[in-house]
Amino acid sequence: MKNILDRIVERKHEEVALAKQQVPLSQLQNMPAYQQPCVSAVQRIRSGAQPAVITEFKRKSPSKGWIKEGATVAQIVPGYCSQQAAAISVLTDTDFFGGNLQDLATAASLVDCPLLRKDFTIDAYQLHEAKAYGADLILLIAAILTPAQVLELAEEAKSIGLEVLLELHAEDELAHVCEAVDMVGINNRNLKNFEVNLDHSIRMANALPAHKLRIAESGIHSAEAAVYLKQHGFDGFLIGEYFMKQADPAIAFAEFGKQFNQLYESV
């Protein structure tokens, strides 16, 4: 039986084929944002406010259904930025996450914080789309790519100024890490059965090259969990649902930051 990733990737192939027919690469390359320099998330994670959090704009997900139906980028993303997010992740997948590329473009028009296009990249066309709609950073997911595809896509992303976050979950994906990747995210959530396991992520992180930034992704629901991950070598966190399910995600992020710093200083 097909798992959720198989279904997402199957749909993504259809979407990309259609997008290529409707918007040729040359048209993407002529869009104003395509000419703009990218803002570095790596620099902000290394030397910006702590904790370094990539906050996510996420209306729904396959694991949780609707989290904030009808939420707009304008309601949430500027608040994340003013509370010192290291970067902001904008889900651009429509069918499974309720996002779209216009959300990314709106975010780019409102904030100067680095923006991650969060999607399921299977084709270089999507990198150019990301750049044209205002992204600074893209995601590659090892579970849906071969090491050779990661290398090729990461090098293409870098050639147009985008930074690259590579997401791993399983030990056998460590071979996907290459020099062209700026950061490695370890997904705490198994995308096949949605189980979250922080200790599995810590074991994985220990096996990464020391010079790569390590980002803990998914299923982080408390400052305590983030402090635990930080103590075990993670440099930053990608958090969506925990903030998005609260009345004001930006205030939830600010509170999380305060709690994190109090806890981290006391240990």
Ligand SMILES: O=C(O)c1ccccc1NCC(=O)[C@H](O)[C@H](O)COP(=O)(O)O
């Ligand atoms: O979130 C899901 O249910 C999901 C299911 C299948 C593939 C990807 C999925 N999530 C994408 C993400 O990477 C998360 O949105 C991101 O790491 C934030 O996670 P969370 O803090 O748990 O919202």
